[in-house]
Amino acid sequence: MKRIIYLFSGLFILLVVSSCKKMDSTYEQFIVPGSMTYVGKATKAIAQSGNQRVKVSWPRGSDPNIVKARIYWDNFADSIEIDVPANADTISHVFENLEEKTYSFIIKTFDNKGNVSIPVELISRSYGANYAAGLQNRSVLSSEVDNAGNLKILWARADVSSGAFETEIKYATLLGPEKVFKIKSKDSVTTITDYKPGSIAKFSTKFLPDSIAIDTFYSTSQTLNIAAKLVKTGWTATANSAEPAAQLPNGGPAQLTIDNRADTYWHTNHTNAQGNYPYWLAYDFKTALTVTRIELTSRVRFFGEDFTEFTVQGSDNGTTWANYGLFVQKETDVTQSYFLTGFKHRYLRIYMTKGTTIHSHLAEFSAFGY
Numbered sequence: 001m002k003r004i005i006y007l008f009s010g011l012f013i014l015l016v017v018s019s020c021k022k023m024d025s026t027y028e029q030f031i032v033p034g035s036m037t038y039v040g041k042a043t044k045a046i047a048q049s050g051n052q053r054v055k056v057s058w059p060r061g062s063d064p065n066i067v068k069a070r071i072y073w074d075n076f077a078d079s080i081e082i083d084v085p086a087n088a089d090t091i092s093h094v095f096e097n098l099e100e101k102t103y104s105f106i107i108k109t110f111d112n113k114g115n116v117s118i119p120v121e122l123i124s125r126s127y128g129a130n131y132a133a134g135l136q137n138r139s140v141l142s143s144e145v146d147n148a149g150n151l152k153i154l155w156a157r158a159d160v161s162s163g164a165f166e167t168e169i170k171y172a173t174l175l176g177p178e179k180v181f182k183i184k185s186k187d188s189v190t191t192i193t194d195y196k197p198g199s200i201a202k203f204s205t206k207f208l209p210d211s212i213a214i215d216t217f218y219s220t221s222q223t224l225n226i227a228a229k230l231v232k233t234g235w236t237a238t239a240n241s242a243e244p245a246a247q248l249p250n251g252g253p254a255q256l257t258i259d260n261r262a263d264t265y266w267h268t269n270h271t272n273a274q275g276n277y278p279y280w281l282a283y284d285f286k287t288a289l290t291v292t293r294i295e296l297t298s299r300v301r302f303f304g305e306d307f308t309e310f311t312v313q314g315s316d317n318g319t320t321w322a323n324y325g326l327f328v329q330k331e332t333d334v335t336q337s338y339f340l341t342g343f344k345h346r347y348l349r350i351y352m353t354k355g356t357t358i359h360s361h362l363a364e365f366s367a368f369g370y
Contacts, residue, residue, distance in 0.1 A: 038117055039109050043058065045107055136205070167206065227293065242268065251299075251361070297335045303333045307354065310327055314348055
């Protein structure tokens with residue numbers, strides 16, 4: 001019987017000793033030889049940049065004796081003391097109204113006896129007007145209202161290296177109220193189906209200085225130049241060659257290419273003279289227009305005898321011409337589109353250099369722009 005009592009007593013003592021060792025191990029990380037006690041430091045601390053501010057935060061940690069923390073910055077010239085509640089999950093503080101520059105933050109935690117932790121240093125930056133001044137809106141390659149009334153926008157690559165992550169477009173809807181459409185940086189094409197044609201739309205690109213920043217920066221809002229099919233009323237068309245009579249009433253004069261009819265057409269002269277390339281058609285808009293795209297419609301059933309290569313030219317006086325691209329026209333009766341960049345002139349000329357026969361013709365010319 002005594003042996004059994006001794007055996008249970010020994011087991012009890014072993015359990016007590018084991019428990020005491022576990023408790024000791026919880027605290028021995030904060031004790032160094034010589035009886036100096038360190039409080040648990042701010043582990044996994046982060047500093048997040050912002051607009052003239054920085055947020056410093058860290059998990060409270062496992063040391064139950066921590067009661068407060070002090071954060072120093074500007075080489076210890078400034079500091080702030082914050083409470084560390086026992087039931088808190090995260091400790092944080094936002095430093096407001098900071099000058100736009102890089103900062104070093106030193107965190108020290110304390111217990112109620114004044115014991116202090118090992119310092120933890122964080123590096124972060126406050127951003128402001130200087131950073132914002134360098135932000136540019138995402139470039140628009142084209143924006144146009146299609147025949148169905150949808151606003152289609154083709155975007156250039158977003159400047160993700162500067163922190164661009166989204167672009168917002170504010171526009172008027174068909175029903176009246178304004179709406180905001182958001183485009184992610186990875187998206188290259190946007191289609192808005194409820195845009196009110198003819199109304200103003202503005203866009204701005206959103207930036208984060210770094211991946212954990214607490215504030216979003218916006219580039220300066222910019223009006224979106226939206227192209228639409230231009231009204232041809234009042235335009236005049238001329239050509240260096242035109243059939244005067246044999247193709248009438250549906251064919252011959254250059255003006256028939258801007259009558260909004262696919263069954264009428266311009267045709268080079270074949271009665272009085274047998275011409276050959278180059279041929280040209282010139283259009284006078286009566287005022288300078290920005291043209292982003294043109295459409296050409298070939299003559300029905302005769303598209304295989306059309307011009308196949310041409311240059312788009314622009315002029316402010318109808319005499320001196322600048323080139324805006326060499327294009328190829330396919331042999332089809334389907335209307336074909338050609339995009340232009342940087343064109344803003346009163347006159348536009350289709351300068352034809354090659355074709356399948358000695359003659360040329362065109363049913364309809366249309367332009368898109370603003």
